[in-house]
Amino acid sequence: MMRRQVLAAVRVLFVLSLVLGVLYPAAVTVVAWATMPGRAGGSLVEVDGRVVGSALVGQEFSGLEWFHGRPDPFDPAASGPSNLGPSNEVLAQMVGEAADAVRRAEGARGPLPVDAVTGSGSGLDPHISPEYALLQVPRVAAARGLPEDEVAALVAGLVEGRTFGFLGERRVNVLALNLSLESLQR
Numbered sequence: 001m002m003r004r005q006v007l008a009a010v011r012v013l014f015v016l017s018l019v020l021g022v023l024y025p026a027a028v029t030v031v032a033w034a035t036m037p038g039r040a041g042g043s044l045v046e047v048d049g050r051v052v053g054s055a056l057v058g059q060e061f062s063g064l065e066w067f068h069g070r071p072d073p074f075d076p077a078a079s080g081p082s083n084l085g086p087s088n089e090v091l092a093q094m095v096g097e098a099a100d101a102v103r104r105a106e107g108a109r110g111p112l113p114v115d116a117v118t119g120s121g122s123g124l125d126p127h128i129s130p131e132y133a134l135l136q137v138p139r140v141a142a143a144r145g146l147p148e149d150e151v152a153a154l155v156a157g158l159v160e161g162r163t164f165g166f167l168g169e170r171r172v173n174v175l176a177l178n179l180s181l182e183s184l185q186r
Helices: 002-035 089-106 130-144 148-157 174-184
Strands: 044-047 050-054
Touching: 044 174, 050 174, 089 130, 130 148, 130 174, 148 174
Parallel strands: none
Antiparallel strands: 044 050
């Protein structure tokens, strides 16, 4: 009797492994490639036939001439939140240091947009709020020798609305913004 149960368990394990480990993922992959090939392939962004990034993964930009993303390390291999709670002293220190850095870089006074001083839940968010993007306009425009109103109009033109009109917040993709900024100067 026990032998029959073990054999039945092994058969169930084999069948479920085949269905859930091979057939289902293969079917989902085929459907994804058929219905949304760009997203299934990682939403890669190409410029002049060369891949420069992904619209789904944040990248680090340094230098005064670029818009900066959230203060995340942008390491896809180490994605994930810090899991530090709002009363954690380490988090308070990290946010304070980030706020000081943003105020120095942007010459900002008063409250800062939350995304300017906090990381995202995944650590890979490619978006910032329109408010944070606009906060960076004077620095970027000065570094590139462009009129501030032209750079601000570029930001306004790249603001993405809420998904389906009600999910999430308005946002700006930093990679798309920086690529558009490059095309302004061509």
